[in-house]
Amino acid sequence: MTRAAPTTLRPTTPREVRDAVLDTPGRLAVAGAGTAADWAGRLHDIDARLETTGLTGVIAHNPGDMTVSVHAGTPLRDLATEIGTHQQRVALDAARVGRGATVGGLVATADAGPSALVYGSVRDLVIGTTTVLADGTMVRSGGHVIKNVAGYDMAKLLHGSYGTLGVLVEVVLRLHPVPKATATVAVEGPLQAAAEHTARLVQSPLEPIACEWVSGDPGRLLVRLEGGESTLHLRVARLVELLGDGAHEVDESVWDEHAALTAGGPGPGGDGGDTGGPAVAPDGAVLRIGAAPTRLAPLVAELPATAVTAGLGTGVATVTVPGAAVAETHDAVAAAHGTSALRSRSADLDAPAWGPAPSGLPLLKAIKNRLDPDGRLSPGRFDPWM
Amino acid sequence: MPLDRRIVDEFVGVLGAADVLSDPIRTRTYECDGLTGYRVVPELVLLPRTAEAVAGCVKVCARHGVPFVARGAGTGLSGGALPVADGVVIGLNRLNRVLEVDVENRRAVLEPGVTNLEITAAASPFGLYYAPDPSSQQVCTIGGNVAENSGGAHCLKYGFTTNHVLSLEVVLPDGSLVTLGGDSAEQQGPDLRGVFLGSEGTLGITTKITVRLLRTPETMRTLLADFPSVAAGGQVVSDIVSAGIVPAAVEMMDALAIEAAEGATGAGYSLDTPAALVVELDGTAEECDDQFEQVKAICDKHGCTRLHIAGSPEERANIWRGRKAAFAAVGRISPDYIVQDGVVPRTRLSEVLDKIAEMADESGIRVANVFHAGDGNLHPLVLYSEANGEAEQAETLSSRIAELCVEMGGSLSGEHGIGTDKACSMPRMFGEEDLEAFHRVRAAFDPDDICNPGKLFPTPRLCGERPGKYRPHPLEEHGAIERL
Amino acid sequence: MPQQGPSAFDAIRPPERELLDDCVHCGFCLPTCPTYQLWGEEMDSPRGRILLMDLAQKGDIGLDGPFTEHMDNCLGCMACVTACPSGVQYDKLLESVRPQIERNVTRTKSDSLFREAIFALFPYKRRLRAAALPGALYQKLATVPAVRRLAAKLPGRLAAMESLLPPVTLREAFATLPVHTAAIGKRRARVALLSGCVQDVFFHRVNEATVRVLSAEGCDVLVPREQQCCGALEVHAGREESALGRARRTIARFETLDVDAIVTNVAGCGSSMKEYGHLLADDPEWAARAEAFSARVRDVSEVLAELYSRDDDGGPRAPRTPVQGRVAYHDACHLGHAQGVREQPRAVLRTIPEIELVDIAEAALCCGSAGIYNMIMPDAAAELGERKAGKIRDAKPDVVVTANPGCLLQIRKYLGEGAHGPVPLLHPVQLLDASIRGVEVPRS
Structure with a gap:
């Protein structure tokens, strides 16, 4: 039996989201701006697609409290512009922010960027959520204050849930001040050399905000610093000295190249920046992998990667490998006690989205069963686990 | 009703007789944690020495439906480790080894009974430390910190326990042992580690924790400033934040709290000031010094009456000793006390303090x-004073303060947890749908409701027939958030 | 909880309700409590013991059984008193509870035999001297009935007791200190020294060093004859009546002397003598005298540190010769926790040129000696001794100093040999004495 083409729902208020979930029979895919539509497991047949892109806008922003609540479909890029006028920001620089990724989508896909080294991933910035569950229940957890331990932290459950546990409708974020000054220092060299630099860097008191190796010939290490207008240059000088021969300050635009490469684009010199959808090579597949920081470089080195951005301080890397090498990449990462998830790949690639199941899988199934017993939401995202 | 002898024998079979306390006088000493207003004597106290033994105990509980409560150092201030009648307490004090300090990856692997301060003690020879620092850090355990998602003075800049835990080995309420989280921040699927953190012992028992360690900052600058009013101190904090400075810590104490803390530690606080502010900055030398000058200027601008700058690590330690002893030191000025833990949006601090003062005067x-x-x-x-029959009045006032914080757009608890203490106030903060959803999450972990039952959720037994009714959140009234 | 029935304590100085109420159950005492560290059990923590005292006082539990067991388990190290932010006076609570147990709880036959034997031996200088003679303890002390009974029933425990008696030369065991030693140079103070019982027999060299150092630093030193035990061991064990008798005799012996301070070089003696005022507060005849006595009691390090910090004619006076090497100072509980004397011994040691003073990790934790504890609770004491020895080894000292004979004996037993033979274990004043006299640092 074939299903009819899925309808698309585009609610504009939390109430409409709930109505859409309640009134639409069958299976629903949850989507934001679509910047990660082809990440994780492939969706099974669905009856409708619920897009949050109509659910946008700031709900409350009190600059003095350094918090903001927004509708989940708000692109983070737009939010940044709005709060930037108050010299505030959401300290999240995931690669797809520039392509219009929504706040809810970033949470649901557990995304993070280079500055996770200091600010953590989006989970560390979310202080409250409102979520519509598969049966229309609307759950609020957390709140509007940074410090809050009342109740279960549903935001964490939604973080990385890929739309399988509920529809985020509202997200409250903690904000950070926009740094007075930012600088990036680069040093050319292969991955192993970059790992050695990083080992010294993280022992130093220089407090790098990001520390990423980007592949190329021979590749280079990018280190970002933030600080005061009159003081940052002093630390830049210390950093250049620490990194030694060849280290030099570079333009901030290197991070756009980094973002393009993370998305699987052609990398430095290419045009995969903010031109729209991900630009993976036709037979390539992008995987996000994580491991203990010192294990990351040796692990990445043994992969058949064509493009790499590697957070040598965080242990999180994004690699592009040939489609045929996805399964072996999962295995290699698992052997290094790491985690891996398939991101963008060509539409016809049949490759496992996830590595070996974690020991908590029965628990995950139990939670899914309690929140979405009929398996209505985003079926297939955790194939083959559940 | 005493436990069936055969069940007791099963626990003895898992642990050996020496690690099972059944004498009612001995188990009596486990009747409460740091919140003494609620007391329940457990049937048994189990003191396992390994994660496998913990799992073994929980399996026996699961098999027979025996409720269990995990306990660390018993310093919690919300009654989270209050035993359950007819149930067992599982004490984790004997799982107290630092299993590994991985310097290169900046992390430590710990058993749950390791104290918070021991982590930093083990890491400091390598120039590393563990950031969350609850005031009871010299005694509270990392297992308890995980259960409560503990914060501390430095969480303004560095975040809470949840931001510093990479992975947890957990005994689930069915006795199975699972690992939540992994070697990096990149997790697979929903962040179950994050759900477990701060779940107040209601979802399982932690048996192994991997935490991130941070590099000890190059510079730390600490000042202690006196102000003519709490409002003036609050203004200083606002200006610091507006200047784009994120201090490592900003703490305030009023005259009564200073009296207690100074009496306990002689740390050098002024006894004649209405308010004292502790501000600490840390970071690289040049940034820290630059911002410290700005902070000093802001203090002067708001009528600071005395500015003491810690000139040595010892002086800094002294200032913090005074601040961190403040709760317990209150025993010097009052026979009994309840610590509340509400949170308000920072910009409403002065307002909430005025209201608290009014409510205190009234009662x-x-x-x-x-x-x-x-x-x-x-x-x-x-x-x-309980002896003077003020207990009920105090509890009422205390609950009203917590609920006031919710009314002002904040939270019942910033770091101590809901536990037994604030369970009845939960409906003030969360609606029925919210609580029902929490129940579903809980049921996924603990379908038989044997893992620290009666905590966090309002129950008729604890709160009377009808727990306080949900009142609309003020943001909801203003249309800022929506509820259906 | 309201009163449940009549208090389990008798009417003689039961623990005071206000003192019990001071405890807010915060648990800050747990990490410094040796038994909690060993066993991780709430009832063997100060907080748990106070809860038990509270229950007994409210008539909810009796004194025999678990109550007595957990009070007996307490070393009385008073680390919890230092740690407590609420200012709970656990020292006073314990000191009122222990006599209650001694009066109201029947001990097992073996336990009481053993305790009798201990207290038939230790406070008596003459018997200790006899014990120092070569030969088996029983042979030497067959005339003491308590020892005879213990030997008949429990020879093993007698042997355990003997294993803690240090080797000593006969000459030293029978030596006496001069009654009066004049200050060298201009007199800065006049002090009377408690020569002690165990100290004078087994550590006579420490007493000699004390007299020499005090004199060299400008003190007239009186050592009254006919001194007896100060009662410290009995105070700490709850044998109140006998202890108070010794306190009265000690007060009577010293109170008439025209001295600035009554000096001791034993932490345990100092702590109990400083408490005479409190112990005898209910005795109308002795209360004022005891308080005046206690007010004059000083540890030798306090006297020296005070001389050194004087504005007028202050500072170390006697010339020193350098002592090279790492010196680890171990805080005796009865000096650090019970008397709050931590800085002074270190300050005094720092007057020795070139000395490298090093800290021992877990300094607040007891070594397990604790008066008679290592005799009556040998297993717990052994674990604590091993643990302390480990931390001392980590500090890699060339010399270890501590101001209590019990600690010296306990640490010696567990420290074992270093790379270059046994590490010298000394009283701080011995090190200072060697520096002042320009002689080699003694080995013991």
Whole structure:
């Protein structure tokens, strides 16, 4: 039996989201701006697609409290512009922010960027959520204050849930001040050399905000610093000295190249920046992998990667490998006690989205069963686990 | 009703007789944690020495439906480790080894009974430390910190336990042992580690924790400033934040709290000031010094009457010793006390403090204030004498303060947890749908409701027939958030 | 909880309700409590013991059984008193509870035999001297009935007791200190020294060093004859009546002397003598005298540190010769926790040129000696001794100093040999004495 083409729902208020979930029979895919539509497991047949892109806008922003609540479909890029006028920001620089990724989508896909080294991933910035569950229940957890331990932290459950546990409708974020000054220092060299630099860097008191190796010939290490207008240059000088021969300050635009490469684009010199959808090579597949920081470089080195951005301080890397090498990449990462998830790949690639199941899988199934017993939401995202 | 002898024998079979306490006088000493207002004597106290033994105990509980409560150092201030009648307490004090300090990856692997301060003690020879620092850090355990998602004075800049835990080995309520989280921040699927953190012991028992360690900052600058009013101190905090400075810590104490802390430690606080602010900056030398000058200028601008700058690590330690002893030191000025833990948006600090003072005056009960001014987390200390029959009055006032925080757009608890203490106030903060969803999450972990039952959720038994009714959140009234 | 029935304590100085109420159950005492560290059990923590005292006082539990067991388990190290932010006076609570147990709880036959034997031996200088003679303990002390009974029933425990008696030369065991030693140079103070019982027999060299150092630093030193035990061991064990008798005799012996301070070089003696005022507060005849006595009691390090910090004619006076090497100072509980004397011994040691003073990790934790504890609770004491020895080894000292004979004996037993033979274990004043006299640092 074939299903009819899925309808698309585009609610504009939390109430409409709930109505859409309640009134639409069958299976629903949850989507934001679509910047990660082809990440994780492939969706099974669905009856409708619920897009949050109509659910946008700031709900409350009190600059003095350094918090903001927004509708989940708000692109983070737009939010940044709005709060930037108050010299505030959401300290999240995931690669797809520039392509219009929504706040809810970033949470649901557990995304993070280079500055996770200091600010953590989006989970560390979310202080409250409102979520519509598969049966229309609307759950609020957390709140509007940074410090809050009342109740279960549903935001964490939604973080990385890929739309399988509920529809985020509202997200409250903690904000950070926009740094007075930012600088990036680069040093050319292969991955192993970059790992050695990083080992010294993280022992130093220089407090790098990001520390990423980007592949190329021979590749280079990018280190970002933030600080005061009159003081940052002093630390830049210390950093250049620490990194030694060849280290030099570079333009901030290197991070756009980094973002393009993370998305699987052609990398430095290419045009995969903010031109729209991900630009993976036709037979390539992008995987996000994580491991203990010192294990990351040796692990990445043994992969058949064509493009790499590697957070040598965080242990999180994004690699592009040939489609045929996805399964072996999962295995290699698992052997290094790491985690891996398939991101963008060509539409016809049949490759496992996830590595070996974690020991908590029965628990995950139990939670899914309690929140979405009929398996209505985003079926297939955790194939083959559940 | 005493436990069936055969069940007791099963516990003895898992642990050996020496690690099972059944004498009612001995188990009596486990009747409460740091919150003494609620006391329940457990049937048994189990003191396992390994994760496998913990799992073995939980399996026996699961098999027979025996409720269990995990306990660390018993310092919790919300009654989270209050035993359950007819149930067992599983004490984790003997799982107290630092299993590994991985210097290169900046992390430590710990058993749950390791104290918070021991982590930093083990890491400091390598220039590393563990950031969350609850005031009871010299005694509270990392297992308890995980259960409560503990914060501390420095969480304004560095975040809470949840931001520093990479992975957890957990015994689930069915006795199975699973690992949540992994070697990096990149997790697979929903962040179950994050759900477990701060779940107040209701989802399982932690048996192994991997935490991130941070590099000890190059520079730390600490000042202690006196102000003519709490409002003036609050203004300083606002200006610091507006200047784009994120201090490592900003703490405020009022006169009563200072009296207690100074009496306990002789740390050098002024006894004649209405408010004292502790501001700490850390980071690289040049940034720290630059911002410190700005902070000093802001203090002067708001009428600072005395500015003491810690000139040595010893002086800094002294300032913090005074601040961190404040809760317990209140025993010097009052026979009994309740510590509240509400949070308000930081910009409403002065307002909430005025209201608390009014409420205290009305009820004739004294309230001392210690608070994390940077993040709006209040610790009103409600002082009373049980012997003088003030207990009920104090509890009422204390609950009203917590609920006031919710009414002002904040939270019942910033770091101490809901536990037994604030369970009945939960409907003030969360609607029926919210609580029902929490129940579903809980049921996924603990379908038989044997893991620390009766905590966190309002129950008719604890709160009377009808737990307090949900009132609309003020943001909801303003249309800022929506509820259906 | 309201009163449940009549208090389990008798009417003679039961623990005071106000003192019990001071405890807010915060648990800050747990990490410094040796038994909690060993066993991780709430009832063997100060907080748990106070809860038990509270229950007994409220008539909810009796004194025999678990109550007595957990009070007996307490070393009385008073680390919890230092740690407590609420200012709970656990020292006073314990000291009122222990006599209650001694009066009201029947001990097992073996336990009481053993305790009798201990207290038939230790406070008596003459018997200790006899014990120092070569030969088996029983042979030497067959005339003491308590020892005879213990030997008949429990020879093993007698042997355990003997294993803690240090080797000593006969000459030293029978030596006496001069009654009066004049200050060298201009007199800065006049002090009377408690020569002690165990100290004078087994550590006579420490007493000699003390007299020499005090004199060299400008003190007239009186050592009254006919001194007896100060009662410290009995105070700490709850044998109140006998202890108070010794306190009265000690007060009577010293109170008439025209001295600025009554000096001791034993932490345990100092702590109990400083408490005479409190112990005898209910005795109308002795209360004022005891308080006046206690007010004059000083540890030798306090006397020296005070001389050194004087504005007028202050500072170390006697010339020193350098002592090279790492010196680890171990805080005796009865000096650090019970008397709050931590800085002074270190300050005094720092007057020795070139000395490298090093800290021992877990300094607040007891070594397990604790008066008679290592005799009556040998297993717990052994674990604590091993643990302390480990931390001392980590500090890699060339010399270890501590101001209590019990600690010296306990640490010696567990420290074992270093790379270059046994590490010298000394009283701080011995090190200072060697520096002042320009002689080699003694080995013991």
